[in-house]
Amino acid sequence: MxxxxxxxxxxxxxxxxxxxxxxxxxxxxxxxxxxxxxxxxxxxxxxxxxxxxxxxxxxxxxxxxxxxxxxxxxxxxxxxxxxxxxxxxxxxxxxxxxxxxxxxxxxxxxxxxxxxxxxxxxxxxxxxxxxxxxxxxxxxxxGFPHQQAAALLGPWAAAAAGDSEGAIVQPTLRTDKLVQYFGQQGQARLFERAKRYDEAETDYKALVANAATASIFTLDYGSFLERRKRHADAVALYDNALRTAPSDTGLLRARARAAAKGAPPALPTIRQGAAEGLVACAATFAGERQSQFALAYLRLALRLDPTRDEAWVLVGDLLNQGEDPQGAIEAYAHVQPGSPHYASAQSKTAWAWNDIGDKAKALDVAKAASAAAPNDRDASVALADLLRAGGQWNESVAVLDPIIAREAQAPDWRLLYLRAVALEQAKRWPEAERDLKAALKVNPDEPELLNFLGYSWIDRNENLAEALGMVQKAVAARPQSGAMLDSLGWAYYRLGDYKTAVQKLEAAVEMEPGDPDVNGHLGDAYWKVGRQTEAKFQWQRVLSLEPDDKQKAESETKLKTGLGPTGAAAIKSTVAHN
CATH class of the missing domain: 1.25.40 (Serine Threonine Protein Phosphatase 5, Tetratricopeptide repeat)
Incomplete structure (x- = not known):
């Protein structure tokens, strides 16, 4: 949706x-x-x-x-x-x-x-x-901006009123695609309620034949076929959809049910049908960052269908985004074990506990969610990410290893990136470098990957020319990223172009004034161009920004001893060395 x-x-x-x-x-x-x-x-x-x-x-x-x-x-x-x-x-x-x-x-x-x-x-x-x-x-x-909801609710209100003719009129709203698609879905269901099965199937077929909506409404059509005891047709429909989305848990469950000729999902009630249109509108508002309208619509949908799990998950997401993690936890708790949304809700609950500051509780919930659904990819990834956030680098890697191995034929660059972060922090750089290179083969233009590998090489004083090109490409894609601009400035520093390094690093500090590394890098560059007083100011500033032990020790040493040659002497020394 x-x-x-x-x-x-x-x-x-x-x-x-x-x-x-x-x-x-x-x-x-x-x-x-x-x-x-x-x-x-x-x-x-x-x-x-x-x-x-x-x-x-x-x-x-x-x-x-x-x-x-x-x-x-x-x-x-x-x-x-x-x-x-x-x-x-x-x-x-x-x-x-x-x-x-x-x-x-x-x-x-x-x-x-x-x-x-x-x-x-x-x-x-x-x-x-x-x-x-x-x-x-x-x-x-x-009126505006509620015309969509009013249009979608119209037929269901008619059905609730006993107006059988009004119930089967497909709503329209000029060129509004959401009303067109969900109105047709509603019409299909209301035709089915009226036992007008041929007309219902015509609507379902139209929705799955449309490339823009096939993935959204396949389960609806399949459920209709199962209710008509056309199990072979339902299996064929699900198989076709699985060719595009082979790991879709909803499709896999539906296919297994249809193949076993199990009890099909019941036809939605009038209240449930009305709720679905409201959830669709809420998802649209959420996508447009209209979070209060999205939350209001989800609350209305849940008044009609309080068992709608994806609506509870969306409510939790919105409350979490609104800095109400406790409210989010309460919303996610409505999703019960056995629901296809349970693992996701529990994983998000874990992150909400992490946001509150109870990291132990967060890990307990994430581990329980992963154990309850060992084949659920999202639950495992959430656990790995929480372990990484808690500094348990090797444990995070261990959770990701089997997932990445299973998907070796179609690797996900995001998982490779996540594992690379944990590996780098665990001091396992060769393995991290391997993952970053593999991720870049999948997505060669991703700025985060370019910046991570490029900066890592720069910080290690390796492959400087190639690394410079990578971070230049990253900055071109994300010019407002202070972290990426810092990487670029640090590349110029390593290459001995201290004047350019100062320019880039000054801009990076403006964007990331509270980052100890960026401030420290600027201090180093100032020293190399002979601006010693400003260099010492930056190193002193690092000490005020809650640095880690390494950053603190480095800044204290620099404040005592400096960095050696400055100004023309530093540039001359670097040129001679290169």
Whole structure:
């Protein structure tokens, strides 16, 4: 679903944030249950309102909903609270309460009112009031940016209302591909519900015949064939898809089930069908970095289908991106063992624990996820990456070795790169170099690979001419990367072109002012061009940037003894040596 590429107009989410009078971002607030002090007097209704504003701004929608609820009890003006309360409740997943709080006042922000109508439509479908949902969509059709969702929900609302003819009308929205494809998927399912199987199959076939949508809807068509007891046709369909995606776990499970003539997936209910369109819209918003709308749509989808695991995973991802790892952990926990999304959810849970700072817990969860699904590639890679992040280099390599060996015929440059990083840190440079060269054969233009191998050679004073060309290519691809510009400056330093090295390294420090290595390199280059005072300043700065033991020792030595010849003498010495 997230592979769909749909062009959307840029959507403002400022109305969702609703933080026009939020306090400065430097203020840190305690949660509602805290007995600690706060900069806001949370004993007053206005204090609760301000605390809710700040919590909403920080992505803590559950806390915000609590604050706004207390503000209402204490007597805060409902007109002031309305939009904020609705937004907080919606983002927290309190859909029933959000629907009741949906703003209808003429003075309310139009964008929030539109989202409120959509929320009321979803709630009506969820509680079996299909006629109310259908009437709302007809009388108050949500405008931009909710036309897609409204169009996709229309047939399902009609089905919930008992309008059999309205249910099978495929929705359209000008040239909108998402509505076209998911509308056709919905029509296929509603035809199947009406036992109009030939018409349903026509829709399914059209979706899998389209190269843009085949990978998205193959499982839907296959499940239809299985429900019709056409197991051989389903197996053939899955086999064809597996030629393109041989390691797709969903396809592999479906093929095994069809071959064994096992029980097929049930036809989705009306609520489940409606939820799928909302998840598709949410994925589009997420791809466009409209994270609040994406989260709101996922919450609406889960009101209709709380068992939809990929929606819970996406909720967790969005909360984690919004710096709410605890909320992400709670979302991932909804995915239970046996789900095809379980290993992924557990791996992401492990990273969330790592973000919180509980690295031991993170590793325990990652190890358990990998053990529960030993053939799940993503779970193993997540474990390897966490081991690497925790400094367990050789252990990380050991996890990656069998995966890379299994995929030797079609190597993944990213896994080779990940293993190379661990090998280099484990002081196993020849093996790391081997992996980097192999990765570059697969993806010769990847800037990260070019920079890693190029810098490693430069730092070892090896293959300098070739390394210079590699990091020049990397910088050309990523001119705003301070790390890559540092590699380029260090290449010129190694080659004795100290003047150019200074220019490049000064630019690198502007981009990466807190990096000890970059500052140290600039200090070295300053020394070589005779700018000793500035060199010492840079080395002293390294000591203030939490350097590792090696960086600290090197800087302290340089501050005591310098680097030998400077200025013209240094350049002359280098030229003579070369």
């Amino acid at each position: 997230t592979r769909i590429q749909v062009l959307l107009a840029c959507v403002s989410v400022s109305a969702l944030a609703a933080c026009s009078s939020a306090p400065p971002s430097s203020i840190t607030l305690r949660g509602p249950a805290s007995t600690g002090s706060s900069l806001f007097d949370t004993r007053s209704s206005y204090g609760q309102f301000l605390a809710g504003q700040a919590a909403l701004r920080d992505g803590k929608s559950k806390e915000a909903a609590g604050y706004f609820g207390t503000a209402a009890v204490l007597g805060e003006d409902p007109g002031v609270l309305g939009e904020r309360s609705f937004t907080a409740l919606l983002l927290a997943g309190e859909i029933t309460r959000a629907a009741a709080a949906a703003p209808t006042d003429p003075d309310a922000t139009e964008a929030v009112k539109r989202l409120g109508v959509l929320t009321r439509v979803v709630e009506s479908i969820a509680i079996g009031k299909g006629k109310d949902a259908q009437a709302l969509l007809k009388s108050q059709p949500p």
